Amino acid sequence: MKFADLHLHTTYSDGFSSPEEVLREASARKFSIIAITDHDTVQGFLEADRIAEKYGIEVIPGVEITSSSGAREFHVLGYFFDSKNEALLQGLEFNRNQRFNRMKRMVEKLNGLGLEFHFDELWKFAGNGEVLGRLHVAHFLVGKKMAQSPKDAFERYIGKNKPGYEKGEYINTEEAIKLIKDAGGVAVWAHPGKDSLGEGFSHMLRWGIQGLEVYHPNHSEAEISNLNYLSQKYGLYVTGGSDCHGKGKDRILIGEIKFPIDKLELLREAVERCV
Ligand code: AMP
Ligand code: ZN
Ligand code: FE
Ligand code: FE
Helix, strand or coil: CCEEEEEECCCCCCCCCCHHHHHHHHHHCCCCEEEECCECCCHHHHHHHHHHHHHCCEEECEEEEEEEECCEEEEEEEECCCCCCHHHHHHHHHHHHHHHHHHHHHHHHHHHCCCCCCHHHHHHHCCCCCCCCHHHHHHHHHHCCCCCCHHHHHHHHHCCCCCCCCCCCCCEHHHHHHHHHHCCCEEEECCCHHHHHCCHHHHHHHCCCCEEEEECCCCCHHHHHHHHHHHHHHCCEEEECCCEECECCCCCCCCCCCEEHHHHHHHHHHHHHHC
């Protein structure tokens, strides 16, 4: 049996492993196929794709688009799209700018709470800030001895509704799905978890979602079985991935989800039929 991990982050967004380190880890764990799904950029995918042969691993085009729908944030995974598609690249650039603006607001809030540092320090820490996220802030604050651990940083300052938190305003969810599909790809709802039990699911269907990330380390058995049921009922593709951020999270997640590649081939065939 061959396996894929379809949800991996690199240093091009808020992961803490380079594309090459991710390939090395994936190869050590005997994966045949991976998708680099950085937030709002395809740079990590492109770099991994260039060097993948050395590791005997296939890297498929992937991305995780951050999106807004009213007050809510949804993550949309894209696979098998044309990574040169202009409209998609523009959408990703818009999101990166929004992340930048949001982070400026967050830094102001954190400064206001007595955490004295300059935005540029954080920018450098985040690899010159192409895709800025809260995971960067958490580790940065630990490095500055302003938090004891990333968990402490989230609990005291940057978790949702904590005093240093700011919401980002990203491209609309329906638009994110359309961008992926118009670029020839498949749009998948990332880690739907409990949201799949609520009204989020009917919105996603209406907006044209094509698949559900059923297998994710945060999903309970009950959520997995509900997501499998919904996928069958509505004819949606099933995907799975570890959402590994290297040592950015409290544990290394790669290897926790082993998605069988015969299921992935269903997605690939569907995309190829549409070309
Ligand atoms: P952002 O996209 O900048 O809002 O950052 C989201 C990242 O922060 C994701 O990787 C989340 O898993 C992580 N995150 C959000 N809340 C927490 C929390 N309470 N503890 C640890 N990580 C969190
Ligand atoms: Zn992330
Ligand atoms: Fe996500
Ligand atoms: Fe992710």
